[in-house]
Amino acid sequence: MRKVFVIILLILVGYFLTNTFSLITFGENRIGNTSEEKNVAAYYLNNTKEKTSVANVVTAIVVNYRGFDTLGEVTVLFLATTGLGSILFRRKEDEDQIERISKPSSSLVQTGSRILFPLIALLGIYVFIHGHLTPGGGFQGGAIIATGFLLMLISYKNFKAGHTMLIWVESLAGITFVTIGLWGLLTSGSFLENTLPGGELNNLISGGIIPIIYIAVGFKVAAELTGVLDILLNIKPKK
Amino acid sequence: MVISPVHYIAVPLLAAFLIPLLSKFIHKELARIVPGIVFLYSIFISITLMLQIGDKGIISEVIAGWQAPWGINLVFSPFSGFLASLMSIIGFLIWLYSYNFKKIDKEQSQKYHILQMMMVTGAIGIVLTGDIFNLFVFMEITAITAYSLTSFYRERDGAEAGFKYLLIGSFASVLILLAIMILYTQLGTLNMAEIAQKSHLIPTSLKTTIIVLFLVGFGIEAEMFPLNGWAPDAYSQSPGPIGAAFAGIVVKAGVYALVRVIFTLFDIHGAYDFLIYGGLITMIIAETSALAQTNLKRMLAYSSIGQMGFVLMAFGIGTHQAIVGALFLMFNHAIIKSLLFMSGSYLTYNSLTKQISALSGLGKKLPLVSILFGIGAFAIVGLPPFSGFWSKLYVLSAAADKNMLLLIMTILAVSIVEIIYYFRVVSTLYYGKQNPEIEIQKPSINAMVSMIALGITILVVGVYPDVITNLLENAATALTDKATYIQSVLTQNLPIN
Numbered sequence: 055m056r057k058v059f060v061i062i063l064l065i066l067v068g069y070f071l072t073n074t075f076s077l078i079t080f081g082e083n084r085i086g087n088t089s090e091e092k093n094v095a096a097y098y099l100n101n102t103k104e105k106t107s108v109a110n111v112v113t114a115i116v117v118n119y120r121g122f123d124t125l126g127e128v129t130v131l132f133l134a135t136t137g138l139g140s141i142l143f144r145r146k147e148d149e150d151q152i153e154r155i156s157k158p159s160s161s162l163v164q165t166g167s168r169i170l171f172p173l174i175a176l177l178g179i180y181v182f183i184h185g186h187l188t189p190g191g192g193f194q195g196g197a198i199i200a201t202g203f204l205l206m207l208i209s210y211k212n213f214k215a216g217h218t219m220l221i222w223v224e225s226l227a228g229i230t231f232v233t234i235g236l237w238g239l240l241t242s243g244s245f246l247e248n249t250l251p252g253g254e255l256n257n258l259i260s261g262g263i264i265p266i267i268y269i270a271v272g273f274k275v276a277a278e279l280t281g282v283l284d285i286l287l288n289i290k291p292k293k
Numbered sequence: 294m295v296i297s298p299v300h301y302i303a304v305p306l307l308a309a310f311l312i313p314l315l316s317k318f319i320h321k322e323l324a325r326i327v328p329g330i331v332f333l334y335s336i337f338i339s340i341t342l343m344l345q346i347g348d349k350g351i352i353s354e355v356i357a358g359w360q361a362p363w364g365i366n367l368v369f370s371p372f373s374g375f376l377a378s379l380m381s382i383i384g385f386l387i388w389l390y391s392y393n394f395k396k397i398d399k400e401q402s403q404k405y406h407i408l409q410m411m412m413v414t415g416a417i418g419i420v421l422t423g424d425i426f427n428l429f430v431f432m433e434i435t436a437i438t439a440y441s442l443t444s445f446y447r448e449r450d451g452a453e454a455g456f457k458y459l460l461i462g463s464f465a466s467v468l469i470l471l472a473i474m475i476l477y478t479q480l481g482t483l484n485m486a487e488i489a490q491k492s493h494l495i496p497t498s499l500k501t502t503i504i505v506l507f508l509v510g511f512g513i514e515a516e517m518f519p520l521n522g523w524a525p526d527a528y529s530q531s532p533g534p535i536g537a538a539f540a541g542i543v544v545k546a547g548v549y550a551l552v553r554v555i556f557t558l559f560d561i562h563g564a565y566d567f568l569i570y571g572g573l574i575t576m577i578i579a580e581t582s583a584l585a586q587t588n589l590k591r592m593l594a595y596s597s598i599g600q601m602g603f604v605l606m607a608f609g610i611g612t613h614q615a616i617v618g619a620l621f622l623m624f625n626h627a628i629i630k631s632l633l634f635m636s637g638s639y640l641t642y643n644s645l646t647k648q649i650s651a652l653s654g655l656g657k658k659l660p661l662v663s664i665l666f667g668i669g670a671f672a673i674v675g676l677p678p679f680s681g682f683w684s685k686l687y688v689l690s691a692a693a694d695k696n697m698l699l700l701i702m703t704i705l706a707v708s709i710v711e712i713i714y715y716f717r718v719v720s721t722l723y724y725g726k727q728n729p730e731i732e733i734q735k736p737s738i739n740a741m742v743s744m745i746a747l748g749i750t751i752l753v754v755g756v757y758p759d760v761i762t763n764l765l766e767n768a769a770t771a772l773t774d775k776a777t778y779i780q781s782v783l784t785q786n787l788p789i790n
Contacts, residue, residue: 074502078478086481094362094482122356122365126418126430129306130437133411137441140404141455221313228310236303238357245299247358 107252108186108261116191117264117271121246124267125231127193128274132228135278135285142285152288156208167209174202182272186261192268196275203280207287215284220277227274234263234270296341298354298367298421301377305331305414309407316403324403325392328410332385335417339378342369343764351771351781353423361423361782362484368423368782371767375620376420376549383541383627384413389743390635391534395734396446405445405532412438412538416546423782425473425558426483428550432469432514436462439543443531454526461523465513472506475499485558486782489775492559504564507554514547516598517605518575528594529647533638536590540597540630545623548601552608557775565611572606573703575599580710588647589637592714593630596673599707600626607688610695616769617762618687624761625684625754629673632747635740636666640722642734649718653725658733661741663722665748670715672751675708680754 088096098115108114116124181188182195206213238247246263253260308331316324346352352369355361369377388409391397397405411434418431440462444455473483479495480488495503513520528536555564576599583595600622607619639662644651656663672679685708692700736744754761771778 070502074475074499077496077499078475084478084481092362092487097363118357119359119364120426123427123430125306126427126434129309129411130430130433132309133408133434133437133441136404136407137437140401140408140441141444141447141452143401143404218317221317225310225314229307232303232307232310236307239297239299239303242358243295244354244358245303245356 103255105252106248106261106264107255108264109256110186110188110191112189113186113191113264113268114261117186117267118246118248121235121267124271125235125246128228128231128271131275131278132224135224135281138282138285154207154211154287155289156211156287158211159209163209167205171202171206174205175199178202178272178276182268183265184258185268185272186265187256187258192271193275195272196277197279199272199276200279200283203276204283207283215280217281217284220281220284223273223277224281227270227277230270231267231274234267238263296338296345298338298342298352298369298377299356300338301335301381301417301421302367302414304334305410309411309414312403312407321403325406328406329385329388329392331410332381332388332413335381335413336378336385339374339381343374343378346371346374351777353782362482362487365427366423366484366782367421368778369421370771370778370781371764372620372769372771373420373549375764375768376545376623377417379624379627380413380417380420380542380545383631384410384538386631386743386746387413387534387538387541390537390740391532392739393737394532394534394740397532397534400445400447405442408438408442408445409535409538412442413542416542419546420549423485424483425476425485425488428485429466429469429473432546432550433466435543435546436466436514439527439539442535442538443527445532445535446530448530450526451530454523454530458523458527461513461520465510465520468506469510472503472510475503475506484782485553486779489557489560490779490783500559504554504559504561508551508564508567511547511551511554512571514544515551515605516544516547516575516601517551517571518578518598518602521575521579521598524598525591525594528597528634529588529590533634536593536638537631537634540593540634541627544597544601545627548604548608548623551605552772555608556772557778560775565609568605568609569700570609572602572604572609573700575602576606576707577602577703580707584710584714586714587649589641589649589652589718590634590647592649592718593633593637596711596714597626597630599711600630600673603688603704603707606700607691610688610691610697610700612691612694613769613773614694615688615691616772617765618684618691620765620768621684621687621761624765625672625681625751628747628750628754629669629681632665632744632751633669633673635744635747636662636669639734639736639740640666643732649721650725651728651731652718652722653731654722654727655731655733656723657727659735662736662744665744666722667719668748668751670719672755674711674715678752678755680751680758682755683758 085095086093098111102108102111102114106114106118178195178198181190181198182192185191203215235246238249239245241249248262250262252262308327312324312327354367356365415431415434419428422428422431440455440459443458444451477483479499480491482488516524528539579595579599579602583592583599586592586595604619604622607615607622640652640655641647672681675681675685689701689704
């Protein structure tokens with residue numbers, strides 16, 4: 055009875071949502087009149103190049119126009135790791151019983167992942183350093199690096215992601231982000247304001263604070279996701 | 294440095310990122326002390342800014358130097374400022390109470406303090422932001438911390454409550470995000486002032502969908518019936534001070550978001566009736582369920598849901614006086630329910646089941662805590678001369694002005710139910726037989742200070758309600774005055790070149 059009710063409810067909700075979404079035509083140009091003064095999307099497209107010297111408009115929106123949101127998202131990730139750590143933390147006396155849940159892997163996998171790991175890390179670093187020039191950025195680069203660590207964690211049973219190092223990277227990256235924000239507040243009167251010179255468009259060093267923030271985000275995301283994986287993969291076996 | 298609203302967010306964030314380093318490399322105790330300093334600083338900002346805006350002013354601060362609607366802005370109006378100040382103060386008292394709280398110190402107290410500080414910061418962010426997507430981000434911050442704090446004790450029931458809350462809360466987040474998405478396809482802006490200005494341009498069918506999605510999403514956070522399944526478990530399984538934080542801070546942020554969407558973003562009158570009926574049903578069901586509870590914390594949780602229903606209903610009446618009453622109720626609920634949770638969690642400290650019968654005769658063993666619990670119980674049912682009386686009076690007279698007789702009768706009937714179950718607890722406390730087997734836990738001095746501060750506030754506001762009514766009047770005016778809100782956010786809105 056309950057299941058029937060749930061299915062009917064789901065069908066109803068699905069019907070109304072598809073109805074609503076069919077009203078929003080797919081692929082339509084929604085930017086509208088680009089010369090209109092208050093058009094937000096058009097403003098971003100027309101002004102990003104001159105005002106921030108960032109080639110990737112999406113990055114400019116994520117890190118500068120809406121940088122406060124990004125700071126919030128980074129915090130969400132930080133809190134998720136902290137919360138997970140508080141729920142799944144291991145008492146000192148259990149420390150020696152902890153086991154990696156993955157099965158032992160063959161030497162083929164082990165050697166392969168040792169070759170792949172630096173390459174994956176390099177790709178991740180490339181993605182977040184070039185966040186303001188090419189597609190991708192801090193979150194994507196950080197996630198790529200974390201997959202490299204995941205590969206190492208599942209292929210080597212005794213591989214340990216250094217906790218002290220993770221704490222350092224995580225905290226320093228977060229502090230960098232907030233300090234840049236506070237620096238803007240002190241010197242220009244607005245939190246996260248781009249205070250550094252823009253430089254030349256399309257250069258690696260351009261865009262003022264934007265690449266610095268994105269690199270910090272990259273390190274932070276990599277450290278946090280690695281921390282999460284490390285917590286989740288190490289468990290105390292049931293007796 | 295000039296004090297501005299962004300300090301509310303930036304300083305706690307800096308502290309949260311610093312704490313792991315400080316506690317590992319300088320001194321372990323810093324992890325517990327730093328959040329207290331941050332809360333004191335938040336209170337300092339509140340006082341400075343509240344004095345600055347005076348009676349009517351609104352501070353609109355831009356972030357990253359981009360004027361609204363291109364960037365994100367924070368709005369400190371008498372309304373949002375009042376809530377932010379309230380949250381800072383309650384946040385500080387909860388920190389003071391949980392400092393040296395033995396059960397927390399057995400676990401990861403460093404992480405507890407980071408999470409508790411960020412939960413308050415997230416709620417303050419929800420209240421201050423002027424951007425609908427930014428509001429979503431802060432709601433995520435509050436929600437994620439709330440999930441993990443619910444299961445902080447790592448017991449079976451706590452894990453279940455936390456997981457339930459996680460599922461329902463994530464569902465709410467998805468709905469809110471969907472609503473924001475549809476809104477953005479229609480208006481091309483995320484700034485709340487601009488949405489308020491342009492919301493009449495959205496076709497009706499889409500507007501209905503957006504509003505329904507928002508109401509359900511924020512309704513879950515605001516404990517509206519039938520969306521409050523997470524609340525009783527979360528309240529009763531979380532650590533005592535976190536129950537106080539849910540009642541005093543997290544739910545307030547949900548109610549704020551609901552009210553902001555209905556009053557400012559879409560000014561539609563059908564939604565007012567929805568608030569009245571939703572609030573009324575929530576109140577009746579929650580208060581009758583509270584009557585049936587034998588577990589003290591669950592009883593307090595249901596009472597909290599009922600009170601939030603009352604608040605929503607008062608907002609739904611929609612007149613100036615009713616909104617003042619609703620804000621007064623929110624203020625009262627924040628201080629009284631925090632006090633009840635704080636004192637209640639010491640009264641049931643060593644009881645595993647937290648049954649009301651475990652309180653039997655504790656009035657003599659823990660006299661001060663029991664008196665404080667009694668003050669809270671009398672205040673929440675609305676007896677004079679406690680502060681709860683005035684808020685109920687405001688709402689009742691506002692309802693009387695609108696000739697809503699049925700509403701008045703229901704409120705009074707529900708109050709009787711409230712009196713029955715609260716007095717049952719108080720009489721168990723004082724007239725119950727003493728059980729020699731119950732081990733009591735004496736509260737630490739700082740916890741006592743925090744509870745006494747709340748108790749004194751209840752008495753002072755009860756005797757001189759004028760200390761707070763001026764603030765409430767200004768806040769209510771700021772909430773209903775949509776034109777000033779839009780104007781103060783969008784005026785310096787000419788391109789900066």
